[in-house]
Amino acid sequence: MLPEIAEVALRSVAISGAATLLALSWSLPLAYYVAERSSKTIATISEALVGVPTTLIGLLLYFILRNEGPLGFLQLLYTPYAIVVGEAILVTPLLVAVTYRVLANAIATYGELALSLGASRSQAMELAFTTSLPSLAAAAIMAFSRAVGEIGVALIVGGNIRGYTRTMTTAIALEVAKGEFWTALELGLILVSLTVVVSLAVRLVKGLWEL
Amino acid sequence: MSGIRLEGVWFRYGKGQWVLRDVNAEMGEAGITAVVGPNGAGKTTLLKIASIIYRPVRGRVMAFGTDPWVLGERERLFLRREIVYVHEKPILLRGTVERNVMFGLEIRGINKRRAAEVIRALASELGIAELLNHDVKHLSAGQGVLVSIARALAVNPRILVLDEPFAHLDYRRRGKLLGLLEKLRDEGKGLIVSTHDTHLIMRIADKVILVDYEGVREGSLSLLDQFS
Numbered sequence: 001m002l003p004e005i006a007e008v009a010l011r012s013v014a015i016s017g018a019a020t021l022l023a024l025s026w027s028l029p030l031a032y033y034v035a036e037r038s039s040k041t042i043a044t045i046s047e048a049l050v051g052v053p054t055t056l057i058g059l060l061l062y063f064i065l066r067n068e069g070p071l072g073f074l075q076l077l078y079t080p081y082a083i084v085v086g087e088a089i090l091v092t093p094l095l096v097a098v099t100y101r102v103l104a105n106a107i108a109t110y111g112e113l114a115l116s117l118g119a120s121r122s123q124a125m126e127l128a129f130t131t132s133l134p135s136l137a138a139a140a141i142m143a144f145s146r147a148v149g150e151i152g153v154a155l156i157v158g159g160n161i162r163g164y165t166r167t168m169t170t171a172i173a174l175e176v177a178k179g180e181f182w183t184a185l186e187l188g189l190i191l192v193s194l195t196v197v198v199s200l201a202v203r204l205v206k207g208l209w210e211l
Numbered sequence: 212m213s214g215i216r217l218e219g220v221w222f223r224y225g226k227g228q229w230v231l232r233d234v235n236a237e238m239g240e241a242g243i244t245a246v247v248g249p250n251g252a253g254k255t256t257l258l259k260i261a262s263i264i265y266r267p268v269r270g271r272v273m274a275f276g277t278d279p280w281v282l283g284e285r286e287r288l289f290l291r292r293e294i295v296y297v298h299e300k301p302i303l304l305r306g307t308v309e310r311n312v313m314f315g316l317e318i319r320g321i322n323k324r325r326a327a328e329v330i331r332a333l334a335s336e337l338g339i340a341e342l343l344n345h346d347v348k349h350l351s352a353g354q355g356v357l358v359s360i361a362r363a364l365a366v367n368p369r370i371l372v373l374d375e376p377f378a379h380l381d382y383r384r385r386g387k388l389l390g391l392l393e394k395l396r397d398e399g400k401g402l403i404v405s406t407h408d409t410h411l412i413m414r415i416a417d418k419v420i421l422v423d424y425e426g427v428r429e430g431s432l433s434l435l436d437q438f439s
Contacts, residue, residue, distance in 0.1 A: 112264060113302040
């Protein structure tokens with residue numbers, strides 16, 4: 001049982017970590033655009049979508065990825081990649097909503113400082129990002145925690161396949177369904193510990209950065 | 212033309228109320244232009260438009276005879292590098308004073324050895340030489356202002372724009388900065404200085420721009436009487 005729990009825990013971290021990185025790759029440019037243009041429309045939409053139910057995203061993604069769906073030919077349904085994509089979509093509004101504020105502040109202060117000293121637009125953008133790194137890291141932790149703790153996407157497009165797409169949350173749901181409440185509780189504690197450890201690790205790096 | 216000319220400039224933030232309406236003014240030719248006026252009248256906005264940081268909503272700003280906002284990004288950058296704006300509240304980067312003073316030179320790709328010489332000379336002129344290796348976290352507000360000014364002077368702009376430079380300085384440092392501004396003026400640099408301290412600025416200013424809620428006027432030192 002223990003090796004299986006470790007395997008599921010590692011898979012959860014890998015999937016949610018990959019989803020967070022994938023979401024960062026499009027959320028940060030989008031957040032920078034929102035911050036620079038003061039685009040209230042995108043900001044409002046992002047804030048509204050932060051609480052979107054994970055099952056809804058899972059269901060929509062299922063329709064897209066199933067064999068008859070527009071992206072069915074990719075054969076991603078019931079693979080870890082489908083969960084990565086789904087979780088990345090799930091955490092995008094959260095990342096944009098949090099990071100655009102951080103970047104807006106950085107642009108108003110450090111971006112403007114760089115411009116005032118003769119920096120190009122790209123140099124000003126670089127400074128805005130580097131000075132915001134600790135806060136961006138904190139936003140990434142929030143996104144990771146949201147991804148690792150979700151169940152709707154993992155269950156609907158992952159399928160809870162043992163040894164392949166089973167994550168901590170789908171494993172907990174399965175144990176509860178089987179009436180193995182103590183095992184489910186143990187898994188829950190491991191899940192919470194995982195998010196705390198990742199959070200502490202990033203905070204440590206953030207602390208070293210700020211020294 | 213050697214300085215900055217604002218021609219029929221209107222400005223507002225987003226869709227808010229107009230901060231500046233139909234402003235016509237010249238500043239920054241060799242000499243010291245004092246920008247005075249009450250809080251919230253638009254002095255900082257005016258200075259940021261003159262420094263090519265903000266783009267006028269209407270009208271145009273001419274810097275050295277050219278409208279920077281009709282130029283491409285690259286050409287505008289070269290023009291913007293001739294005018295350096297120093298914020299009222301010092302914005303300092305994490306790290307040492309030296310790193311901060313060097314920042315503008317780094318942006319311009321000037322090598323570190325050459326930069327170090329410039330920085331040492333400037334720091335000793337501003338009385339912050341002993342602070343070069345200090346972390347900016349431990350600076351007082353006044354020291355932060357001097358670091359910002361040193362950082363601006365390090366890139367040797369043709370026009371230096373100082374937003375309330377005396378606000379956080381004690382009496383001794385005010386005198387020192389006043390002397391430095393006079394020296395820079397004598398060397399042919401254009402200086403635009405906003406301040407509430409009219410008694411101090413009238414000792415060195417060559418012309419005055421009065422920014423109040425009724426608009427912007429420019430003229431001789433006698434304009435200061437209207438503000439005082």
